Amino acid sequence: MFETLSTGSTAAGFRAAQPAPAGGPEIAPVLPRQAKTVRDTGLEPRFVTDLVLKAIQAGGKTPLTHLAGKLRLSISVLREVLNPLIAEQQVEVAWCGESDIDMQYQLTAYGQRGAADAMARCGYVGPAPVTLASYRAVVERQALRHADVERITPAQLAGALGDEGLSQAARDVLGAALYARRSLLLYGPSGGGKTTLARKLGRLLPGSIAVPYALMAGRQVIRLYDPAVHVAPPPVARQQEERRSCDARWIVCQRPLVHVGAELGRAMLDLRFDAEQGVYHAPPHLQANNGMLVLDDIGRQRIAAAELLNRFIGPLDAGTDQLSLQGGQAELVPFDAAVVFATNLAPTSVFDDAALRRIGYKADIGALSPHAYRALLCRQCRLRRIDVEDTAVDHLIERLHPQSGRALLACYPGELLDRVADFAGFAGTEPRLTVAAVEQAWRSMFIACATEIQK
Numbered sequence: 001m002f003e004t005l006s007t008g009s010t011a012a013g014f015r016a017a018q019p020a021p022a023g024g025p026e027i028a029p030v031l032p033r034q035a036k037t038v039r040d041t042g043l044e045p046r047f048v049t050d051l052v053l054k055a056i057q058a059g060g061k062t063p064l065t066h067l068a069g070k071l072r073l074s075i076s077v078l079r080e081v082l083n084p085l086i087a088e089q090q091v092e093v094a095w096c097g098e099s100d101i102d103m104q105y106q107l108t109a110y111g112q113r114g115a116a117d118a119m120a121r122c123g124y125v126g127p128a129p130v131t132l133a134s135y136r137a138v139v140e141r142q143a144l145r146h147a148d149v150e151r152i153t154p155a156q157l158a159g160a161l162g163d164e165g166l167s168q169a170a171r172d173v174l175g176a177a178l179y180a181r182r183s184l185l186l187y188g189p190s191g192g193g194k195t196t197l198a199r200k201l202g203r204l205l206p207g208s209i210a211v212p213y214a215l216m217a218g219r220q221v222i223r224l225y226d227p228a229v230h231v232a233p234p235p236v237a238r239q240q241e242e243r244r245s246c247d248a249r250w251i252v253c254q255r256p257l258v259h260v261g262a263e264l265g266r267a268m269l270d271l272r273f274d275a276e277q278g279v280y281h282a283p284p285h286l287q288a289n290n291g292m293l294v295l296d297d298i299g300r301q302r303i304a305a306a307e308l309l310n311r312f313i314g315p316l317d318a319g320t321d322q323l324s325l326q327g328g329q330a331e332l333v334p335f336d337a338a339v340v341f342a343t344n345l346a347p348t349s350v351f352d353d354a355a356l357r358r359i360g361y362k363a364d365i366g367a368l369s370p371h372a373y374r375a376l377l378c379r380q381c382r383l384r385r386i387d388v389e390d391t392a393v394d395h396l397i398e399r400l401h402p403q404s405g406r407a408l409l410a411c412y413p414g415e416l417l418d419r420v421a422d423f424a425g426f427a428g429t430e431p432r433l434t435v436a437a438v439e440q441a442w443r444s445m446f447i448a449c450a451t452e453i454q455k
Contacts, residue, residue: 123278
């Protein structure tokens, strides 16, 4: 999203498709077509054969339909692989029903040795991966930079943000950044709501996308799909026949929102090899393709902010990134994501002028006005069904905050009301925001300084 990105050329077998509407997934234009032969998968026949052997070994007597579901391959592809294995006496038919699909397979002793050899070559057992060329093509046609992708409107932004007390100037900056699809920096004090805001912006990304379960890079498997990141879109009634014509190695999901914070280190920005499973795990920015990547707590990670930004400058401009496999092999992967930086440090202390110029838009997410803070507090009371006294709100805004020197930040109302409810629950009473209740909640949150005690 935000920078003008470009990815590799469209691979054969994929044609341009209109983006799915925001209301739900259109499976036919989103998912690639089903592979009917091993050649159609783009994978080496030896790899597909190994995958089938390992899957049968793991499942024992394995129904053909179960094998198709586990490997996400069509029946025709599996039969193309199974028939030679049966002829070579590595696989045998364990049971056959009335239908030619109602069959179960098992390994022979010879096949068990073949499966062990396959496991030694690669321990991965799961959905068949897709080639990097196919993945590049799909990421390209799903890119948010395309002119015909739905643009954000003021009404959509207002609906997503609600009455959160953001100034009109900040809202205009957010709207312009989303509309122009350029990178965005959110800065302001801790507790101002930057992380929550970034997540709301992520939910504004339009349409559904296709994501593969795994990628094939050279002869290595990269696990890409993560159910916590690639969330299913709202259900839409579709005919089963349409699903059967689509490649089951891909899944339809909402545009992903990937959030990383202070835990981010150099190692997380590259492929991570899992020796036990025999696969690589995709880094956060690869999982965020066609969605949003939020880099939070800039300046507090285990990697310098300048180094972090430099790590992404090239991919942002080129639309591609280079990732390394064991042995020094490098693979070019697409990089098409909305990038949102967030920090509670002064931007000029984190980035130099040259770096700041590379970030498209900057939005100051600071303290709320007294009116906005009051409105947020009262709305939070309604959501929690807590009765509120006006004198308690006045006491909080006009006395407690000024005495402590604490700004009117968006994080405080919810935190205070949670404590009001906790104290009331312990006492066996109904929660109510009174002057006494807000004082009790406030003092449980903060350590009073000497000047506050004197007052």
